[in-house]
Amino acid sequence: MIAEAGKAGEKSWSRVELIREAFHYQSRFEGSTMVFKVDFPVTENPGFPFLVKDLALLARTGFRVVIVPGAKEWIDSVLAEYGIVSSYSGSIRITTSQAIPFVEMAAYHVAARYMTGLAGSRVDGAIGNFVRARGLGVLNGLDMEHTGEVDKILTDSLSRALDQGMIPILPCIGYSPAGKPYNVPSDEIALAASGALGAVKLFIVSLSGGLRKGVHAMPDTIETGEEGRVVRLSPQEGEMILAANAASTNAASTNAASGKPEPGTTPGRLEGGRPLEELSLALRASRAGVERVHIVDGREDGAILRELFSNLGSGTMLYTDEYESIRPLRSSDIPVILRLMDPLMRQGILVRRGAEQILEKKADFAVFEIDGSVHACGALHEWGEAQGEIAAVATDPLYADMGLGRRVVGCLVDKARKKGFRRVFVLTTHTQDWFESLGFREAAVDSLPERRRKVYDRERRSKIFALDLEGQQIP
Numbered sequence: 429m430i431a432e433a434g435k436a437g438e439k440s441w442s443r444v445e446l447i448r449e450a451f452h453y454q455s456r457f458e459g460s461t462m463v464f465k466v467d468f469p470v471t472e473n474p475g476f477p478f479l480v481k482d483l484a485l486l487a488r489t490g491f492r493v494v495i496v497p498g499a500k501e502w503i504d505s506v507l508a509e510y511g512i513v514s515s516y517s518g519s520i521r522i523t524t525s526q527a528i529p530f531v532e533m534a535a536y537h538v539a540a541r542y543m544t545g546l547a548g549s550r551v552d553g554a555i556g557n558f559v560r561a562r563g564l565g566v567l568n569g570l571d572m573e574h575t576g577e578v579d580k581i582l583t584d585s586l587s588r589a590l591d592q593g594m595i596p597i598l599p600c601i602g603y604s605p606a607g608k609p610y611n612v613p614s615d616e617i618a619l620a621a622s623g624a625l626g627a628v629k630l631f632i633v634s635l636s637g638g639l640r641k642g643v644h645a646m647p648d649t650i651e652t653g654e655e656g657r658v659v660r661l662s663p664q665e666g667e668m669i670l671a672a673n674a675a676s677t678n679a680a681s682t683n684a685a686s687g688k689p690e691p692g693t694t695p696g697r698l699e700g701g702r703p704l705e706e707l708s709l710a711l712r713a714s715r716a717g718v719e720r721v722h723i724v725d726g727r728e729d730g731a732i733l734r735e736l737f738s739n740l741g742s743g744t745m746l747y748t749d750e751y752e753s754i755r756p757l758r759s760s761d762i763p764v765i766l767r768l769m770d771p772l773m774r775q776g777i778l779v780r781r782g783a784e785q786i787l788e789k790k791a792d793f794a795v796f797e798i799d800g801s802v803h804a805c806g807a808l809h810e811w812g813e814a815q816g817e818i819a820a821v822a823t824d825p826l827y828a829d830m831g832l833g834r835r836v837v838g839c840l841v842d843k844a845r846k847k848g849f850r851r852v853f854v855l856t857t858h859t860q861d862w863f864e865s866l867g868f869r870e871a872a873v874d875s876l877p878e879r880r881r882k883v884y885d886r887e888r889r890s891k892i893f894a895l896d897l898e899g900q901q902i903p
């Protein structure tokens with residue numbers, strides 16, 4: 429009797445803990461945006477209406493919920509029904525002008541299933557043309573016709589819908605500014621929407637079974653739960669798993685570095701292939717600034733709520749806390765930044781520097797580190813007269829257009845301010861537009877501090893761009 433009472437006590441205690449955890453996460457994430465990419469097979473699962481109910485519940489309790497429904501298998505079956513044969517360039521379907529009306533019909537049909545579910549939960553859904561797309565053009569000599577990629581996520585209209593408590597639904601169709609429809613992979617839409625909306629979380633909901641020890645090769649250090657489920661991963665660990673499973677990742681036709689589909693390869697549907705694609709997508713999302721990416725099993729009742737509101741969760745979480753930082757240069761980084769700068773020095777974009785010169789000015793340099801490895805650098809040199817020169821700014825091409833360069837310059841500008849400088853300048857032969865976009869303006873050689881003017885290489889004819897520090901911020 430006593431033992432039974434004890435058990436009942438434990439049970440209610442664990443419930444209380446669960447409620448506490450739920451409140452903690454509720455207050456932490458309330459008002460933040462979460463994108464849910466749901467693979468098509470999940471909609472065919474008997475638990476699907478409950479999953480939509482859970483999404484509605486989240487929207488009603490103050491989360492900003494965006495749904496990106498996958499429709500691949502449904503599109504396949506609609507095209508087959510109408511006798512339209514798809515051809516592929518590698519893993520990418522070529523959506524012909526004959527196929528696109530059927531692809532639109534299939535994509536909107538899947539989106540409508542969510543609308544139906546949301547209506548039943550008294551939450552407004554909004555299926556809209558929130559995605560501007562552009563065509564892939566001609567790939568490997570093949571006209572991709574109506575197959576497109578994300579050009580832009582129309583965040584203004586999405587935000588208006590979210591502000592009104594609606595759940596926007598983004599089918600796998602985007603439109604060019606001229607109104608031409610394109611079929612765009614829903615993984616890409618989810619990724620772009622997460623980045624553009626500053627989502628704190630991206631959920632990838634699928635029936636893939638997720639990453640598992642035993643099915644996927646992985647280092648021993650990775651934390652696993654019941655049935656070998658990978659509970660949480662840092663991006664570095666995620667990269668290690670991709671590398672350890674490189675053969676099947678390649679077969680899954682993704683580029684491990686960019687995670688983008690590799691045109692010209694065979695679609696990968698090996699066992700264990702989709703979880704690796706999901707991991708690759710999760711890594712790309714984390715690089716785009718999404719703090720947490722969760723991969724959950726759409727068959728499990730309440731999988732999203734458990735993942736969201738409890739520490740252990742129910743799926744796999746890729747987390748990026750302390751994932752990246754800008755820090756001073758260490759001697760051990762010098763070979764890495766030289767490797768970064770070398771092609772640029774050879775092209776004459778950056779002034780030549782050797783390891784010794786960098787070591788001499790080590791304190792001037794800052795590097796951008798992502799999960800333990802350096803992917804961008806820059807330096808601030810002092811020339812007197814309260815002016816500093818920003819130099820040697822370089823970003824690893826694999827990490828281009830992710831704001832690393834801007835953040836390095838921002839950090840160097842902050843450093844200059846702290847040193848009491850009134851102005852920073854840069855000498856550039858190729859990158860004036862970029863510096864202009866950061867607020868720098870062209871200046872005369874005469875405006876340089878005297879010491880710098882004396883060593884100005886007139887043959888190189890670099891342009892001078894300067895930023896006055898009074899009140900200026902890097903955008």
Ligand SMILES: CC(C)(COP(=O)(O)OP(=O)(O)OC[C@H]1O[C@@H](n2cnc3c(N)ncnc32)[C@H](O)[C@@H]1OP(=O)(O)O)[C@@H](O)C(=O)NCCC(=O)NCCS
Pocket residue numbers: 772777778804818819820821822823824827828829830831832833834835854855856858859860861862
């Ligand atoms: C210039 C450089 C540092 C930018 O790095 P980055 O990390 O990709 O930069 P960000 O992500 O902050 O900014 C990218 C944006 O700038 C644009 N951009 C990149 N290089 C540019 C250039 N040379 N001119 C104009 N715009 C440029 C990109 O198109 C992108 O635009 P978006 O806002 O539409 O996305 C990088 O391209 C590089 O290493 N260049 C060679 C070295 C160099 O020129 N250094 C400067 C001399 S000190």
